[in-house]
Amino acid sequence: MTIFQNTVPESDSTTLNQAMPNAASQVLKGQSTLHLTPKDGILDLIRSIAEKQESSEPFYILDLGVVERLMSQWNSLLPNVKPFFAVKCNPNPSLLLALSSLGASFDCASCGEIMAIQSLGVSSDRILYANACKSVSYIKYAASVGVNLTTFDSRSEIDKLKKWHPKCELLLRIKVDNKTSWREFGSKFGALDDEIMPLLCYAHENGFKVVGVSFHVGTKQSDPKAYYETIARAKAIFNMASELKLPAMQILDIGGGFQACPLFKDIAAEINRGVEAYFCEVKNLSIIAEPGRYFAENAFTLVTNVIGKRVRGSTMEYWIDDGIYGSFNLPAFDRTSMMAKPFFMKDDDGDRNGGSTFKSTVFGPTCDSLDFVLNECELPEMEVGDLLVFQNMGAYTSSAATKFNGFNMQGFPTYVTYRNPN
Numbered sequence: 001m002t003i004f005q006n007t008v009p010e011s012d013s014t015t016l017n018q019a020m021p022n023a024a025s026q027v028l029k030g031q032s033t034l035h036l037t038p039k040d041g042i043l044d045l046i047r048s049i050a051e052k053q054e055s056s057e058p059f060y061i062l063d064l065g066v067v068e069r070l071m072s073q074w075n076s077l078l079p080n081v082k083p084f085f086a087v088k089c090n091p092n093p094s095l096l097l098a099l100s101s102l103g104a105s106f107d108c109a110s111c112g113e114i115m116a117i118q119s120l121g122v123s124s125d126r127i128l129y130a131n132a133c134k135s136v137s138y139i140k141y142a143a144s145v146g147v148n149l150t151t152f153d154s155r156s157e158i159d160k161l162k163k164w165h166p167k168c169e170l171l172l173r174i175k176v177d178n179k180t181s182w183r184e185f186g187s188k189f190g191a192l193d194d195e196i197m198p199l200l201c202y203a204h205e206n207g208f209k210v211v212g213v214s215f216h217v218g219t220k221q222s223d224p225k226a227y228y229e230t231i232a233r234a235k236a237i238f239n240m241a242s243e244l245k246l247p248a249m250q251i252l253d254i255g256g257g258f259q260a261c262p263l264f265k266d267i268a269a270e271i272n273r274g275v276e277a278y279f280c281e282v283k284n285l286s287i288i289a290e291p292g293r294y295f296a297e298n299a300f301t302l303v304t305n306v307i308g309k310r311v312r313g314s315t316m317e318y319w320i321d322d323g324i325y326g327s328f329n330l331p332a333f334d335r336t337s338m339m340a341k342p343f344f345m346k347d348d349d350g351d352r353n354g355g356s357t358f359k360s361t362v363f364g365p366t367c368d369s370l371d372f373v374l375n376e377c378e379l380p381e382m383e384v385g386d387l388l389v390f391q392n393m394g395a396y397t398s399s400a401a402t403k404f405n406g407f408n409m410q411g412f413p414t415y416v417t418y419r420n421p422n
C-alpha cells in the first residue's frame with residue numbers, strides 16, 4: 001500500500017514549508033496544496049477552492065496550524081505524557097505526517113493502520129498496537145514488522161500471541177466504568193477487577209512481560225477525576241505485579257477521551273496530580289496517552305453543496321451532498337461540536353432576506369429516510385449551489401464514510417493549509 005507520491009511541492013506553495021518542513025516535503029496523493037498566506041480568511045479559501053472545482057463535490061480543509069497549536073498545548077500541560085495519536089479517529093495522511101513531524105507516536109488497531117503509519121517512515125517503536133483483540137493474521141503482520149507492544153484483556157489473546165508473536169510486550173487493558181463520558185468503552189473493553197491477577201499470572205507463565213497498564217475513560221470525558229481515579233487503580237496493579245514477584249511495570253497508558261476545549265487544562269492538572277500522588281516513586285516510568293479527537297476534531301472544516309431545496313410553509317428543507325453514510329456516519333461523531341454556516345456563492349447574496357433565519361432541515365443525499373444532517377435548526381435562506389460549511393469535523397467523520405446507495409462519500413479531497421497559530 002503506498003500513500004505517498006514523492007513529488008516536490010511548488011516552491012511558493014504555502015507557509016507550511018517554513019513551519020513544518022517534513023510535513024510539507026511531500027505532496028500527498030489525492031490531496032492538494034494551496035497558494036495561501038496565513039492572513040487569507042477561511043471564507044476566501046473556501047471560495048477559491050469551490051470556484052476551481054470542475055464539478056461540485058464536498059471537500060475538507062485541514063489547518064495544520066491548529067494541529068501545531070494543540071501539540072504545543074499538549075507539551076506544555078502534559079510535558080511528561082507522550083501522545084500516541086489514535087489513527088482510527090482520522091487517518092488523513094497529511095494529518096498523520098504533521099503529527100509525526102511534531103513528535104507524536106501512533107495508536108494503531110489494525111494491519112491497515114500499521115501500514116499507513118509505516119509508510120510515513122515512522123519506526124515500529126513509535127507504534128502501539130492498541131487493540132486488545134487481534135486476529136491471527138494481524139498478529140503475524142505485527143510480528144513481521146517489529147511492532148512489539150500491544151494490549152490484552154483475555155487469556156485467548158495470550159494464547160494467540162504465544163503462538164505468533166511470543167516476544168511482544170504487553171499492556172493490560174483494564175475496564176473503566178465511564179458514566180461521565182459521552183461514549184463509554186467499558187462494556188466492550190478491559191479486564192474486570194477479579195480477572196486482573198489471573199491474567200497477569202497467565203501472561204507470566206506463558207513467557208510474556210506485562211510492562212504496564214492501559215485504560216480508556218471514554219470519549220469526551222467530562223470529569224477530570226475519572227483520570228485521577230483510574231491512575232490510582234493502575235498503581236494498585238503495578239503493586240500487585242511486584243507482590244507477585246513479576247517484572248516491574250514501567251508503562252502507564254492513560255488512553256484517550258480528551259477534547260481540545262477549556263476543560264483540557266483541568267484534565268491535565270488531574271492527570272499530573274494523579275501521577276505525582278501515585279507514581280512518583282516508580283523507576284523508569286513512561287507515561288503515554290492515546291488521544292484521537294483532541295488532535296483531529298478542530299483541525300478540519302467540511303464544505304458541502306446545497307443540491308436541493310423544498311419550502312414547506314415556514315420551514316425550509318435542503319439536501320446536501322454529504323450525510324450519515326458519509327462524514328456524519330459514526331456514532332462516535334458528535335454533532336454538538338460541529339458548527340454549520342451557510343456560504344453564499346454570490347457576494348451580493350450575503351444579506352439575503354435582511355439576514356433573517358428560518359427553521360431548516362438538512363438532509364443527506366441517499367434514499368434512506370434516516371439520512372438527516374440537521375433537524376429544525378435556524379439557518380438563513382439558501383439556494384441550490386450555495387455551500388454549507390461545517391467546522392470541527394475532524395473526529396470520526398471521513399474515517400467512516402461509505403459508498404451506500406451509489407453515493408461515493410469516501411475520499412473527498414482534503415486541502416491542506418497552515419494558518420498562523422497566533
Ligand SMILES: *Cc1c(COP(=O)(O)O)cnc(C)c1O
Nearest residue numbers: 086219256257258290291292293
Ligand atoms: C478510539 C480509541 C482512542 C481515541 O479515543 P478519543 O476519545 O478519540 O481520544 C484511544 N484508545 C483506544 C484504545 C481507542 O479505541
